[in-house]
Structure formats: structure tokens, C-alpha cells
Amino acid sequence: MKIILKGVAASSGKATGKAKIVKTNADFQKVTEGDVLICPTSNPSMTIIMQKACGIVTDYGGLGSHAAIVARELGIPCVVGTTQATQIITDQTELLVDGDKGVVYVKD
Amino acid sequence: MSKIDKFLDALMLTFAAMDEKSHWPLRVEEVAPYFSDIEAEDVLKGLRQAEKAHLSAREIGMLFIGPSLLREILPDLIIGLKAAKVPLKDRLWCVELLLKGLKAMQAGDPFCRDGVNALQTPEETSTLLCDNEWRKCDPKTSVALHKLSSSVLSLLWGLYFYPWVNVGFEIHGPYDSSSKFGKNTVLLVRDFFDICPSELWPALSNRGYHSVKLLSVYRDVKLSIDMFDHVMHQGNLPSAMIAFCAFVDGKPLKTNEEIENLNKDMLSIGTDHSSRVSQWRREELVCKFIEIRYYCLRRLAQFCGRSWMPPSKVLSRVEEWGPIEIPPDESGLSLELLKRAFDPRDRWYPK
Numbered sequence: 001m002k003i004i005l006k007g008v009a010a011s012s013g014k015a016t017g018k019a020k021i022v023k024t025n026a027d028f029q030k031v032t033e034g035d036v037l038i039c040p041t042s043n044p045s046m047t048i049i050m051q052k053a054c055g056i057v058t059d060y061g062g063l064g065s066h067a068a069i070v071a072r073e074l075g076i077p078c079v080v081g082t083t084q085a086t087q088i089i090t091d092q093t094e095l096l097v098d099g100d101k102g103v104v105y106v107k108d
Numbered sequence: 109m110s111k112i113d114k115f116l117d118a119l120m121l122t123f124a125a126m127d128e129k130s131h132w133p134l135r136v137e138e139v140a141p142y143f144s145d146i147e148a149e150d151v152l153k154g155l156r157q158a159e160k161a162h163l164s165a166r167e168i169g170m171l172f173i174g175p176s177l178l179r180e181i182l183p184d185l186i187i188g189l190k191a192a193k194v195p196l197k198d199r200l201w202c203v204e205l206l207l208k209g210l211k212a213m214q215a216g217d218p219f220c221r222d223g224v225n226a227l228q229t230p231e232e233t234s235t236l237l238c239d240n241e242w243r244k245c246d247p248k249t250s251v252a253l254h255k256l257s258s259s260v261l262s263l264l265w266g267l268y269f270y271p272w273v274n275v276g277f278e279i280h281g282p283y284d285s286s287s288k289f290g291k292n293t294v295l296l297v298r299d300f301f302d303i304c305p306s307e308l309w310p311a312l313s314n315r316g317y318h319s320v321k322l323l324s325v326y327r328d329v330k331l332s333i334d335m336f337d338h339v340m341h342q343g344n345l346p347s348a349m350i351a352f353c354a355f356v357d358g359k360p361l362k363t364n365e366e367i368e369n370l371n372k373d374m375l376s377i378g379t380d381h382s383s384r385v386s387q388w389r390r391e392e393l394v395c396k397f398i399e400i401r402y403y404c405l406r407r408l409a410q411f412c413g414r415s416w417m418p419p420s421k422v423l424s425r426v427e428e429w430g431p432i433e434i435p436p437d438e439s440g441l442s443l444e445l446l447k448r449a450f451d452p453r454d455r456w457y458p459k
Contacts, residue, residue: 045382047262063125073258
């Protein structure tokens with residue numbers, strides 16, 4: 001596994017799953033149970049897909065952002081503020097999200 | 109250290125962990141200039157009236173709904189006082205009075221610098237622990253309950269937008285619960301007391317629910333709350349929960365099915381609502397944002413005998429001035445400048 005992104009460790013734990021990039025509401029249907037949600041930032045209408053995800057990675061946001069707060073409530077790992085997750089990760093990539101270290105790995 | 113310095117220190121600690129770019133649906137800086145000076149003058153008048161009426165510090169605090177909302181409102185109010193060119197002496201009088209009100213509403217540190225938002229005394233916590241029928245928690249129930257909590261929080265973000273979301277809830281604790289649940293246990297209270305503000309969102313009035321309250325007991329987890337009710341912890345929160353009580357509109361939720369069905373309803377209401385808001389034109393968003401701010405101050409307005417709705421001179425500015433554009437890559441003020449902006453003793457504020 002190699003490190004693909006670093007950001008702010010916003011919710012602890014580790015999870016592996018397939019990346020699903022969500023930029024608009026039309027992308028919601030891509031997310032299934034156990035995926036890693038990748039988005040620029042989250043908003044309240046995305047809670048329904050956040051509850052399906054095993055981990056969350058965002059481009060923007062800090063510990064007080066919506067993604068961070070919801071992930072902590074759900075007990076799933078979350079890395080925020082990576083600045084470029086939606087640009088360098090592609091759909092279906094197998095990822096490991098380390099919410100303790102704020103690091104995202106791609107599986108070899 | 110003065111009360112104002114303690115407030116500023118706590119504020120800077122909290123802001124250091126945030127990122128301005130995550131604000132939904134707009135940033136405060138895109139909205140506050142329309143109302144801040146006018147609002148500050150009205151608040152000042154209201155507080156003078158409250159003092160004349162000999163309201164206690166706690167009663168003055170409660171004009172701002174609750175401690176968390178008062179902490180959220182205060183920073184922009186301080187900028188408003190400066191924008192309205194209120195003299196230093198009056199700015200300090202106003203802020204110190206509000207900080208007294210804040211202290212009177214809290215059972216612990218008013219700025220949560222110890223990681224506790226204490227609204228109850230140990231005796232009140234003890235009564236709460238004894239008086240409720242607690243349910244033991246299995247992993248499935250715990251996950252369902254935390255999903256429900258995340259759905260209600262998200263609904264509130266949709267209803268009140270980011271900066272003043274505490275007008276609808278207060279998360280308080282963690283309180284020592286060892287007397288009932290044994291060593292290393294704490295109680296956290298999530299009180300979502302205004303989830304159907306029909307005055308603000310008339311379309312919601314037929315969606316049913318008005319409040320949700322979740323009392324959760326956790327074991328072996330280090331929990332803390334900052335001054336804006338952000339819950340921070342190490343480890344997995346759902347798996348640390350050992351007992352709970354859950355209520356909707358004051359009635360207990362007794363089965364997992366009830367919790368899961370309520371979560372589905374909250375998700376549905378929240379998703380519909382936020383998706384609609386996301387499609388609004390910018391001007392509509394700005395006007396609703398301002399309306400939400402004035403909704404936060406509705407008790408003060410009612411005490412003064414006036415409507416809580418934004419004055420027409422505020423709304424006409426939205427049309428006259430046009431949009432206040434913040435470049436998308438603008439990272440916001442440095443912490444040093446924010447501290448100056450929110451310090452009522454310092455004349456400087458962002459124009």
C-alpha cells in the first residue's frame with residue numbers, strides 16, 4: 001500500500017473500501033454500503049450516503065466541518081482537508097482510510 | 109485574565125480547528141455585512157431595556173435561547189458593534205453583560221475550555237440518571253442511535269445553516285455517570301429542541317416532529333465538547349455506548365424499529381429540505397440566512413415588543429448592494445486578525 005493523500009485526521013479508525021467520487025446529487029446513486037465516500041466537502045443532503053460509507057475523505061474542511069461531525073457520530077474514519085482527493089482519486093480505486101493518522105492509502 | 113481574554117482564547121482554539129471553506133450554503137462574510145451594524149444597535153437597545161427591567165443575568169442570557177447559541181452569536185455581534193461605531197465603553201458594557209448572562213446559564217466553564225459544556229450540576233445529573241428508564245445497548249442499537257443523531261444534526265444544519273445551528277440544539281456534558289453505571293462512564297446529552305421551526309420554514313409544519321432528545325452513556329472513551337458544541341473523542345463512539353434513553357417529542361423510543369423508522373423520517377425530511385435549498389438562487393439564500401440570524405434573536409425582539417423578522421432596511425440592502433463576493437480560494441482571516449476582529453476592546457474589524 002502506498003500513501004496517496006494526507007489531510008486532517010477528523011474521525012478515528014481505519015476502513016477499506018472502493019472509492020466513490022461524489023460531486024453532485026446525481027452521483028449519490030453510485031454509493032453503496034461499504035464504499036469510501038470522496039467529495040469536495042459534504043452538506044446535509046449527503047447524510048443519506050454518508051450513512052452507507054465505511055469512510056469519508058474530503059478536499060476541504062476541518063474538525064468542525066459537516067463531514068467530520070457526521071463521521072464522528074457514525075464512528076467511521078474520516079480525513080478532511082486533503083485539498084485534492086476528488087482530483088487524484090478515481091472511482092472504484094481500493095483505498096484504506098486511516099482516520100487516526102489523517103492518511104489515505106491506495107492498495108497495490 | 110479577564111472574561112474577554114478567556115472568551116477570545118477559547119474562540120481562537122476552536123477556530124484553529126475549523127476551515128472556512130466548508131461552510132454551507134454560504135460563508136458568514138457573504139451575509140453579515142448586510143445586517144451586522146443594524147442588528148448590533150437593536151441588540152444594544154434591547155439589553156438596555158432588559159437592564160432597566162432588572163432582568164437577572166440568567167434571564168438576559170436566556171433571551172439568546174441558550175449558552176451555545178450565545179457563544180455562536182457573540183463574535184459577529186462584536187463586529188456589528190464596531191461597524192455601527194458604538195463607542196468602546198458601550199461595546200464593553202454590552203459584551204460583559206452577555207458574558208455574565210452566559211456564565212449564569214452554565215454550571216461549569218462558560219467557554220468549555222475544560223472540554224465540558226456543563227449545563228447541569230452534579231445533583232441534577234444524579235437526578236437525571238435515577239429518574240430515567242435506561243436501555244442497555246447492543247451494537248445494532250448503538251449504530252442505529254448514532255445514525256439517528258447524525259441525521260438530526262444534518263437536518264438542523266439544513267434548517268439553520270452552518271454558523272448559528274445551535275439555535276436548534278444543545279449538546280451538553282460529558283457528565284460523570286459512575287454512580288449509576290460504574291467506573292469510567294460519562295453521560296452525554298444531545299438535546300435537539302427545535303427541529304421544526306415552522307415560523308422559519310412553514311412547509312415543515314406538517315412533517316410531524318418537534319424535538320428529539322438522546323441521553324447516551326459511554327464507557328472508556330475520552331470525550332470533550334468545544335464552545336460551539338463540537339463533540340471530540342478518541343476511538344469509536346458507537347461501540348463505547350453502554351446505555352441510553354431516547355425521546356421524540358417527549359415520548360420514549362422503545363424499540364430498534366422505532367429508532368430506525370425515525371432515522372428514515374429524519375433523513376427524508378433533511379434530504380428533501382437541503383436539496384431544495386441547494387437549488388436556490390444566491391439572493392434567496394442570503395435573505396433566508398439573514399432571517400435565520402434574526403430568528404436566533406427572536407426572544408430578545410419579543411421582549412422588546414417588536415417582530416423578530418429582519419427589518420426592511422436590512423433586506424433592502426441585499427437588493428441595493430448586490431452580492432458580496434468572496435473568491436472561492438480565499439482562505440479567510442488569519443487567527444491573529446480574527447482575534448482582533450472579535451475583541452471588543454480593539455477598534456479593528458474586517459470591512
